[in-house]
Amino acid sequence: MPVYYTGxxxxxxxxxxxxxxxxxxxxxxxxxxEITDIEIGWNYFLLWQKTKLYITGKISEEDEKNxxxxxxxxxxxxxxxxxxxxxxxxVVVLSTRNEIWKYKIYDDTxxxxxxxxxxxxxxxxxxxxxxxxxxxxxxxxxxxxxxxAPLLVEIPKRVKFVxxxxxxxxxxxxxxxxxxxSMGMGIRGQLGHNELENCDxxxxxxALAGLKVVQISAGGWHSAVITDQGDLYTWGWNSNxxxxxxxxxxxxxxxxxxxxxxxxxxxxxxxxxxxxECGNSFTVCLTDDGFFWGCGTNKYGxxxxxxxxxxxxxxxxxxxxxxxxxxxxxxxFKCHEWGTAIITx
Amino acid sequence: MERGPCFLGNSLGDHFGDRLRRGxxxxxxxxxDHGDLRGESRGDLxxxxxxxxxxxxxxxxxDPLRGEDKPGDLDRNRRGDTLLGDNLGDLDLGDLIGEYLxxxxxxxxxxxxxxxxxxxxxxxxxxLGDLDLxxxxxLERDESLGDLPLGDNFLSVVFxxxxxxxxxxxxxxxxxxxxxxxxxxxxxxxxxxxxxxxxYCYSLCVIVKAVLLxxxxxxxxxxxxxxxxxxxxxxxxxxxxxxxxxxxxxLLSIPNLLTTIATKLNxxxxxxxxxxxxDISIDHKGTNYLISNYPDRYFEQPSMQTFYNKIFMPKLPxxxxxxxxxxxxxxxxxxxxxxxxxxxxxxxxxxxGSRYTEEDWTQHxxxxxxxxxxxxxxxxxxxxxxxxxxxxxxxxxLKEDFEVPEYCCFSDNEKNDAESSEVDINAWFGPANTxxxxxxxxKNNLLSQVFGYKRVILYSPTETDNLYxxxxxxxxxxxxxxxxxxxxxxxxxxxKASGMTFYLKPGEMLYIPPKWWHHVAALTPSFSIxxxxx
Numbered sequence: 014m015p016v017y018y019t020g021x022x023x024x025x026x027x028x029x030x031x032x033x034x035x036x037x038x039x040x041x042x043x044x045x046x047e048i049t050d051i052e053i054g055w056n057y058f059l060l061w062q063k064t065k066l067y068i069t070g071k072i073s074e075e076d077e078k079n080x081x082x083x084x085x086x087x088x089x090x091x092x093x094x095x096x097x098x099x100x101x102x103x104v105v106v107l108s109t110r111n112e113i114w115k116y117k118i119y120d121d122t123x124x125x126x127x128x129x130x131x132x133x134x135x136x137x138x139x140x141x142x143x144x145x146x147x148x149x150x151x152x153x154x155x156x157x158x159x160x161x162a163p164l165l166v167e168i169p170k171r172v173k174f175v176x177x178x179x180x181x182x183x184x185x186x187x188x189x190x191x192x193x194x195s196m197g198m199g200i201r202g203q204l205g206h207n208e209l210e211n212c213d214x215x216x217x218x219x220a221l222a223g224l225k226v227v228q229i230s231a232g233g234w235h236s237a238v239i240t241d242q243g244d245l246y247t248w249g250w251n252s253n254x255x256x257x258x259x260x261x262x263x264x265x266x267x268x269x270x271x272x273x274x275x276x277x278x279x280x281x282x283x284x285x286x287x288x289x290e291c292g293n294s295f296t297v298c299l300t301d302d303g304f305f306w307g308c309g310t311n312k313y314g315x316x317x318x319x320x321x322x323x324x325x326x327x328x329x330x331x332x333x334x335x336x337x338x339x340x341x342x343x344x345x346f347k348c349h350e351w352g353t354a355i356i357t358x
Numbered sequence: 359m360e361r362g363p364c365f366l367g368n369s370l371g372d373h374f375g376d377r378l379r380r381g382x383x384x385x386x387x388x389x390x391d392h393g394d395l396r397g398e399s400r401g402d403l404x405x406x407x408x409x410x411x412x413x414x415x416x417x418x419x420x421d422p423l424r425g426e427d428k429p430g431d432l433d434r435n436r437r438g439d440t441l442l443g444d445n446l447g448d449l450d451l452g453d454l455i456g457e458y459l460x461x462x463x464x465x466x467x468x469x470x471x472x473x474x475x476x477x478x479x480x481x482x483x484x485x486l487g488d489l490d491l492x493x494x495x496x497l498e499r500d501e502s503l504g505d506l507p508l509g510d511n512f513l514s515v516v517f518x519x520x521x522x523x524x525x526x527x528x529x530x531x532x533x534x535x536x537x538x539x540x541x542x543x544x545x546x547x548x549x550x551x552x553x554x555x556x557x558y559c560y561s562l563c564v565i566v567k568a569v570l571l572x573x574x575x576x577x578x579x580x581x582x583x584x585x586x587x588x589x590x591x592x593x594x595x596x597x598x599x600x601x602x603x604x605x606x607x608x609l610l611s612i613p614n615l616l617t618t619i620a621t622k623l624n625x626x627x628x629x630x631x632x633x634x635x636x637d638i639s640i641d642h643k644g645t646n647y648l649i650s651n652y653p654d655r656y657f658e659q660p661s662m663q664t665f666y667n668k669i670f671m672p673k674l675p676x677x678x679x680x681x682x683x684x685x686x687x688x689x690x691x692x693x694x695x696x697x698x699x700x701x702x703x704x705x706x707x708x709x710x711g712s713r714y715t716e717e718d719w720t721q722h723x724x725x726x727x728x729x730x731x732x733x734x735x736x737x738x739x740x741x742x743x744x745x746x747x748x749x750x751x752x753x754x755x756l757k758e759d760f761e762v763p764e765y766c767c768f769s770d771n772e773k774n775d776a777e778s779s780e781v782d783i784n785a786w787f788g789p790a791n792t793x794x795x796x797x798x799x800x801k802n803n804l805l806s807q808v809f810g811y812k813r814v815i816l817y818s819p820t821e822t823d824n825l826y827x828x829x830x831x832x833x834x835x836x837x838x839x840x841x842x843x844x845x846x847x848x849x850x851x852x853x854k855a856s857g858m859t860f861y862l863k864p865g866e867m868l869y870i871p872p873k874w875w876h877h878v879a880a881l882t883p884s885f886s887i888x889x890x891x892x
Contacts, residue, residue, distance in 0.1 A: 021535060031524055035531050055539065148547065181546040198547070200832075210830055233542070264720070293542060313535065351535075 014344065015042045016051050016060075019317035020292075020352025023056040023071035025079050038314035040334060040355060045081060050356055053349035054099035057118065059084070066094040068104070072118050086114055087123050099349070100146040111140035113152075113162075129163030130154060145179040153177045159186060159215070166196070167214045174215075178231040180249070180291070185236050186215050191225030193218045193238055201234040201250035202267030209267060220269045221246065232291030232348065237298070238269070243285030245272045245298060253294040254327030255309030261327060274306065274329055277321070290348035297348050298329065305332040305346070305355075313351050526574055533570060537563045544605055557607035561616060564602030568595045568619065589627060593703055593725075596623045600705035601723075603752050617754055620704065627703040633727065635694040635735050640810050640882045650677065650860040662764065665869075670768050670802070673871035675816050677860055678765075681867055682806055687759035688865060691885055692809045694730050701753050702727035709743045713793045715828075715836060733789050734883055743788035746888075750783050763804055763867065766891045770802070770872070782890040789883050796825060796837040796877040801890040803870040807862045810884030814868055815841045816858045817875040824855035825875055841877050862886075 017040040026044055027034045043051065045060050045067070052059035057070020060081060067081035084094065084104070092109030104116040105126075113126040130139050130152075141160075143153040150162040157173030159166040168174070172194070176187040183197030183204055194215035195204040202209065205218040225241040235249030235256055246269040247256040254261075257272040274284045289298040295309030295316055306329040307316035318333040319326065334355075346355040540560045544552055575591045599620045609615060650656070655676045657664060669676045682688065690696045704726045711719030724742075733742035750757045766781045782801070786792075790810075798819070805814070817825060825837035826849050839845075839852045846853055861881075862868055870876055 031528065035528060035535065181542065208830070209832060234545075262720075312538070313531075 014049060014357050016045075016048045016357070017041060017355045018043050018051065018053075018058075018352060019354075020053070020315040021055065021313040021350070022352075023079075024058055024069040024081075025076065026058075026069055026081070036312075036314045037352075039318040040332075040353070043354075051347075051354045052097050052099050052104075053347065053352045053354060054104075055101070055350040057099065059097050059099055059104060064093050064095075064109075066097055066106075068118070073121075084116060086112075088125070091125070096141075096144060098144045098146050098150075100150075105144055105146050105150055107141050107144060113141060113144075126162070129160060143177060145177055145184070147179040147181050151177055151179055151184050153186075157189065169194075169215065169217070172215075176229055178229050178236070178291075180231040180233050180235065181293075182234070183231065183236070183249075184215075185218075185229050185231045185238075187226060187229045187238075191227065191241070193221050193226050193229060195236070199267070202265040203231075203234050203236065203249045205236065205248040205267065205269050207268040209265070218269060228288055230289050230291045230296075230348075232296075233293035235291060235294075235296070236269075237289040237291050237296055239286050239289055239298075243287070243301065245286040245289055246270060247272055247296065251327075253310035253325055255291070255294050255296050257296060257308040257327070257329045259327045272329065274300075288346070290346060290353070292348035292353065293350055295348065295353075296329075297332070297346065297353050299343065299346060303343075305334060306330060307332050307353075315348070315351050315353055317353060526570065530567070530570055530574060533563060533567050537567065541605070554607055557605065558609060559606075561602045561606030561609055564598055564606060565615065565619075567598055571595050571598065592623055592627055596620055596627070596703045597705045597725075599623070600752065604705075604707065604723075614754075617752065621753070621755060624701065624703045628699045633695070633698060633702075633731070635698065635730065637692050638694055638734060638809065638883050640692075650858075652858050652860070655858070655860075665765050666768055669869050670765070673874075675858055675860070675871060675874060676869045677862070678804070678867040678869065680865070681763060682760070682865055685760040685808070687756075687808045687885075687887075690759055694735060698727050698730055700755050701749075702730075704753060706744055706749065706752070707747055708733070709745050710740055712741060713795045715795050715833065734787075737789065741789060741792055743786070743792040745786050745788065745792070745794070746784045748783065749785035749787075760806075760808070760887060762889060763806070765804060765869075766802075766889050769892060771892055780891070784888045784890070786884070786886040786888060788880055790880055792880045792884070794876075794878040796839060796841055796875050797835050798873050798875045799835070799870075799890065801872055801892055803872075804867050804889040805862070805870060805878075806867040806887045806889065807864050808885040808887060809864045810886075811864075811881040812862045812884055812886065813879050813881055814860045814862060814870075815877040816860070816870065817841075817855055819873040819875070821855045821857075821875065824851040825849075826852070837875060842879070 019037050019040045022034055022037050025033055027037055027041070043058075043060070045062075047062045048060055049063050050061040052061075054070060057068055057072050060067045060069065066084045068084050069079060069081040071079060073079055084097075084106075086092070086094065086106065086108055090110070091112045091114065094106050095109045095111075096107040098105045102118055104118065106114045106116060108114060112128070115124045115126055116122070117124065130141065132138065137156065139154045139156045139158070141152045142155050145151050151166075152160040152162055153174055153176065154160070157175065159168060159174055159177060172192075173189045174186045174194075175189050178185055180197075180203055183195060183199070185205075186194040186196075188194060193205075194217055195206070196212045196215045197203065198211050199206065199209050200211070204210075204212055204216070205220060206212065206216060207220065221238065224244075224246075226238045227241050228239045230237050233250070233255070234252070235247060237245060237247045237256075239245055245257070247258070248266045248269040249256065251258055251260075251264050251266055256266055256270075258266065258270065273281050276282050285301040286298050287301050289296065292309070292315055295307060295311065297305060297307040297316065299305055307319070308326045308329045309316070310325050311317075311319070311323075312325065316326075316332060318335070320331040320333045323330060342357045344356045344358045346353065348354075537560065540556055540563065543556045544560065546552075571591065571594065575588070599616050603616050603620065606616070652675075655674065657669070657676055657678050659680045660669070660676075660678060665678070668674070669678075702725075705723050706726050706729060707721055708724050708729055709719065709721050713719065722742075729742060729744060732738055733740075762781050762783065767779070769779060796815070796817070805812075825839050827834055828836050828838055839849045839855075841852075841855075841857060844852050860868055
């Protein structure tokens, strides 16, 4: 199951005679044996070989150490890595025993995070199921509660969250019923509340109320969601076109807006979006006919090759995927920091 | 102080939140328009990084030249054949290294990094960690050279470049990556909370990028034979440096580095970039009859004692006349050719849009000469306002044309520490009809009119309830009432508010006490300097 990557690279896995290739400008297979998945850091990758996790990138002075190194939680009783979230200088890891660990990349040290999810007498034990880290670490539990580690976030009554995603300064949350909530800083319109105020606790994005959202993603200063009708909505800071909105005069969109897709002739077309992922200042989505589309900055190859020759598209354009790919073979794709990866079956 | 601030982050120090509000209000930080500013090579206006070479680990540490040459040799070898050197005489690469960077070449950035970071571990400081400015490993600090000891990576860099254009291009890409990454940090959270280290980092990257751009130019020199192209390269370098000044922070050991380089480059460009512009036309016929409604608040050259007793202590607005007659700015700045010569190639932040409370308001980084030509000399339907910008930190030469008024030495604070006695100086330069909506600032202000006419309407802080301040965090120092076109149905209590109107003429200063509400409108093209202090 090859994994393909495009974007900024600091790993010696992609090198030529002159050294490490800084920008991978089109989706390129990651030359690592038996790779099953990848987590994208800014200057490093985390590579999965089933349950084994490797780190590679610019993390040490010694070139040898920048080649893929196995990451192992030092306490055997904690189990192995189940989830890993790359951050600026640390990787937050959830172990198979549901313990949370922090791996400090530059120190090569592990630190066990003191458990903060209360154990109670409920029949169901509460544990983390999803993590996201940017300015802080936000954790979603199997009971639908959210921790801004280590504090429990005050959430509206009877709301159960099923997914979350963080940008630099904001977090968006998907509730079980398809509502979307946001919290954090709103100065660039990230929260979608039609104002620029900050919000300490999750607050319903009213503009999306009534729509059933099925998938969410946040990155940098923007967010994107997909509804059960296959519509894509974006909001936040359109600094580089990452919202897929062509107007370059206005940068801040503090309310979600439906994104139009256009064909080569500039005509609006009907399209069903299946999945969306936000990088720091770009966005990629997959439509039900198997095409990938992207918008925003492509300075370091984040979007890979485009079907039209545009440097930093402000509206969604088709990506040029030049290996054989049909929608069945794409297992998933992800964008993070300055890169995009496609994981195939 | 007409209003709050560019998020831009000027290099000039962190200001209280008020300053930030101006920019944060719209979420439009400078940074965001880098797209527009981009020059020919993509992204070249953003950030930078030689460090690049290092950034991802392919540093050529084993370069045989390393350690054999000394910056002096470099200086000798290269003087005269570098872009900067050739044209600037005293500012070639050798000088950049020897005179300014001298003690700051790449190897030492590691040391600098350590100095900057102080006790903070590198591990948790990824920005510089990412950048890996240079061998951060086992450098020994050379005490004799102070904080920025000399190293010779730069030489290696230079020689490598001579042999490898590809290396150079890769390095620039990496430097860009470092700059873009730092830019992300500078734009996250609140400007005032961004650790200063990231701003030093930005400045360092800018310096190195300036050097790399020059070297790149040299590598390609054959293909850019003509002067015009050379100038484009130079202007691009100036733009980079201005971004470093605006977003970075002055390096502790060489605080004037960026401003000095920018001034020299600007002067070089100014020699061949003369535009003949007429004096800024100021039609004040329409303003002659305008009389301020508080004639007893005019003071001609008040003594320090009078200022203290009748103005500063009672915290009452007053117009001070004849206090700035000796400023050269009064005559020189009306002449756009003068301003263009000193600042023409520089990049400055301007605000576009009717007023900062409106949706159409935004901030841009523009070339100063273009700003003069598009917004000041000619009438433009779009008002462009160089507002609340610490222009004199960016371009210190202009400081020679005025003085900080002595009145600013009185303090409201008991303690007389450096911070409380600091005077924050901002430029406000724009065409007729710039408006700062009714708002207040936390500091004392002497708004000094260099040329042109302004109308200022003031309300005491006791009138606050009649002015209907916005209740949002970002705009809570701004009133919803427009005193010029009052809507009494919407804001009935505004009828009860009593205000003071002053018409400021060239050479007059208005004292605005802290927290006093003020609405400022330019009646003609205008240049004001505000002095804020505690």
